[in-house]
Amino acid sequence: MAQDNDKKISFKDTLNLPKTDFPIRASHKELDLEMLKRWADEDLYAKAFVAHKGNKKYILHDGPPYANGPIHLGTAYNKILKDFVTKSQRMSGKQVPVTPGWDCHGLPIERNVSNENPNLSPKELILKCREYAQGWVDKQREQFKQLGVVMNWAHPYLTMDHWYEAKTLKALGIFVGKDYIERKFKTVPWCASCQTSLAAAEIEHKERKDPSIYVLFPLEEAAVEKINPSLQGKMVSLLAWTTTPWTLPLNRAVVLKPNSEYVITQVDSNYIIVAKALIEKVARDIGKELTIISLFNSDQLVGAHVEQPLTDKMVPIIFDKGVSLADGTACVHSAPGCGPEDYELAIRNNIEVYSPLTADGKYTDEIEPKDLAGMAVTDGQWAVLKKVSEQGRLLHKGSIRHPYPHCWRCRNGLIFRATKQWFLDLHKESLQEKSVKAIERVEFLPKQSANHLRAAVESRFEWCISRQRVCGVPIPALICTKCDVAYLEKKLIDAIAEGVSEKGIVYWQDVSADELVQAHNVRCAGCGSTEFRKETDILDVWFDSGVSHFAVLKDNPVLAYPADMYAEGRDQARGWFQSSLLTSMAIEGTPCTKAILTHGYTADETGAKMSKSVGNVVAPIDIINQFGTDVLRLWVSSIDYTDDAVVSDVLLRNVQVVYRKVRNTSRFLLSNLYDFDIDRDALPFEKLYSIDQYALRTLFLFSRDIRDAYERSDFTEVFHRLTDYCTKELSSLYLDVVKDRLYVEKSSGDKRRSAQTVCWYILDTLTKLTAPILSFTAEQISDYYQKSGKEESIHLQKFTDLLNVWRVTIDRSKQEDLFIFDHASGLPLGARKEFDVQQIEVQWDVQWDKLFDVRNAVLKAIELQREKGIIKHSLESRVLIFFDGDLLKILQPLFKRIEAKGQRLPDFLRELFIVSQVDILDSKESLEPSLLDGACVAIERAQGKKCPRCWQFNPVQHDAGHKHDLCDRCYSVIKE
Ligand SMILES: [Zn+2]
C-alpha cells in the first residue's frame, strides 16, 4: 500500500490488509447448484421441520397451484413471497412446518389429456389424467426448489391423493348432513368449449360485437281487435329486440311491462307495438320515422298470444315489472332455457323451460325448425337470422358492442343452458352472512384487500358445485331411473369415501349402482323405485381446494388449524380465499386463517399484465440463468406486492447492483475478520471504543427495523432498509471510519479487536437478516465466517438477539455515571435512579445525531478546501474546531464517555473525520462559524510529513529510532 519514494521501503507486509477467499463476484450458477445439492444432501427441510420444536408453531398454508404446465413468473413470485414469510418466521424462533400443495383435478388437465388420447373410457381417462398431473407436479417441484424455496417437497398434498379425495368427500358429507346441498333444474352459465357449467366466480365480462336485431311477433287477431278494432285483419306485431338470434327458436313467451303505455305505430307497411317511452329510441335505432296510430295500456293484452318466428307456434304474452323502459322495445323475447332471468319468470308463469342444447353448444334433434339440429349455436346465429329475414319477420338488423359474459379459463363467450345441477345453499345457517362478518376477524395485508373478498362473498348468490366432467371427485348420488329424483346421504358419501381412500376416485367408476342400492337399502323418495343410476357429475375443483384446511390442517399433529397465513394473488378473492372461507365457516364455524396476504399480478415494464396471448411472459428460469436465484429473490423483495409486480431488464439490473452492494459489504467484513475468533478475541461490549458502540447501536436499530418489517411481511421495507444500511451506515460511514484502525493498528491490540468485534456482529446480523431473501448467498457467507463453529444451515439458526448485546453495553455506561447530563448545568445525573433504559437511549441517540451533524459540517469544510486545491485527500487536513453553547452541552456527556475509555478526544475526532490532525480550540477567534450552530471550524493543511505506512501526517519530530518518516503510532506497532 504505502511506499516512500525516496527509500523505496514497503510497509505493506506490516499492515493488516484484508484477506478472504470469498469470491467477489458470485458465479451464480455454481452457487445455486452447490446450495441446492447441499440442501438436498443434508435434507434441509427435515431439519427445518424440527428446528425450534416445542416453540410456537407458525403455519403458512400453501394454496395449491394447478399441476398443468411449467411455473411462470407469477407462480414463482408467489412461492418466493411465501418462502420469505416462513424462513423469517423460523429464524424468529418459531417452528414452521410448510406443506406445499397441488391442484390436480379439473378441466384443463382433462381437456389436454382427452385431446391427446381420444376415446378413453372414464376410468382410463382418470388414470391418464393422474399420470399427466403427477408429471407436472414433479416438474414444478424441481422448479420451485430451484427458486431456493424450502418446503416439505417430499410430502406435499395433492388434491388427487387418495386420502385427499376421501377427505373432500368427507367434507361434502358434512355439507349434505347439514342439508346444504340441493339439486335443481336450472339455467346455468355454460361454456360450450369447456363443456361445463360455470360458477359466478368463473365468469368474466368483456366487450364483444353482436348483431342487434328487431324481430316481429305477430299478435293474434282477437287481441288486435281489443287494442285497435280499426286494424282488424291487418298484421300487428310486438317488436322485440335481441342480440342473440340463436335463442329465437327457444322462445317461449314475450314479456311486457304491466300497466304501462304502449303504442301501435306504422313503419313502412308494418304495424308494430313498442312502449311509448321507447318510441324515439327505436326510431333512431332503425333509422325510420315512426307514425303513432294509437295508444293502449299493456294490461289489455293479458291472456293474449303472439306467433313465434320460425314456427307457427303461439306463445303467451306475460308480464314482469322488471321490464326496462330504458332499453330495447319493452317487448322482451323470453327463452327460459337459455336465460337465467327468463328461467325464473318461466317457473313463476308455468312456462316450459325449453333447452334443446348439447353440452358442446349445438341444437339437439328436438329443435324446431328441424333443420337446425346438430348445428352449433354460433352458426345457428346466422342460420336463424336468414330464416327470420326470409319470413319477413326481421324489421331491422344492426350491430352492437356490449359487455358479454365469457369463460375465465378459455375466454370464450358463454351460453346459458338448462340442466340439473347441484348447489351449495349459501343461505343455509346464514353461511354467507356469517362469512362476511368473519372477514372482520381476519388480518388482511394490505388492509384494503378485505374489501375484495367481502365483495366476492357478498355478490355470490349461490354456489353451483357440480361439473359435467370425469376427472374429479364424484358427487356420489344415486339418480332414480324412473323419476329422476336423486338420493344423496351422508352415510352413503362416507362409505364411498372409504372406498376412495383405498382406490381413489376410480372406485366410483367401479362400484355398481345396484351394489350401493342394496348395501344401503335405497328406495326412491319420489316413486319408491329401487332402480338407480350413478350420478356422473363431479365436484367443482374450487370445492376440492377450498376444503384443504379440512383435509390438510385439521387434526394434523404436525400442522394446525387455523393457519396463520394464506398468501395468494389478487384473483383468489373470487377463488381459493372465498371457497376456503365459505367451507371453513360451514364446517368449523371459524375462518381457516388468521391472516390473508394478497399480492398483485406480474406485469411487464409498460404495466401490462403478463399473458401468453400478449407474448410478454418472462420465465423465472430465464431470470435465474441470467442473474442467479438470489437476484430473482431480491427482485421479489423489492416489489410492493400491494400493487402489480413489474419486471424489466432495467429493474433486474438495478436489483443486481443492490445485490452486489450487499455481497461486497459482507466481503469487506469477512476480509477483515480473517484472524478474528469471536470466542477468543472479542472485546466485552463495555470496553468497545465509542464509535464501535455507536455502530452497535445502529446495527441494533437496523436489526429491530428489519425484524419488525418481517413480522409485518413488509419485504419492500426490508429491501430498502437493507440498501440504506449497507450504503449509508456502513460503506460511507462506519466501515470507512474504522478502515484505518483495522489496517494500521497492532493486529491483536484492543483498538483493532474492538472494531473487529463489532464487524463480526454486523456480519453475523446482516447475514442472518438477509438469509430469508438471499438464501443461497447468506448460506455461503456464513460458511466463511462461521467456519469452525457452523453446525447447521443458516436457515436453521435464529436471528441474533441484539437487544441484549445493546442493553449490556448501555447498562455499563449507566453504572459509570457518565451517561446522562443535565443539559443546563452540564453536570452528571447518572446517580438519578429514575432514568430508565429508554430515556438513556433517547439521550444517546440525540448526542450521536449531533455529533454527526458536526461531522457533516467538517466534511463540507474539507470539501471546500479540496475544491480550492489546498488539499487533495482528507488525510491532508488539519481540523481546527471550537464548540460552545447548546451543542457543547449536548456533546459534553458523549465526550466524557469517550475520554473515560482512555481515548483522547482529538484522536477520536481524527478517526471520525478521517483526517490527520484535530485541534480542539478554547476560543473561536480566527475561526469561521460553520453551518452548524455552536461549532466553528477551520481546515488547514496538516503539519509534518506523511507517514509511509498509514498515510497520516505527523508533526512530531521523530527520535533516532524512527526510521523512514514513520509516525509514532506506526513505529510503535512495527517495533514490537
Ligand atoms: Zn371455457
Ligand SMILES: [Zn+2]
Ligand atoms: Zn323415482
Ligand SMILES: [Zn+2]
Ligand atoms: Zn503511521
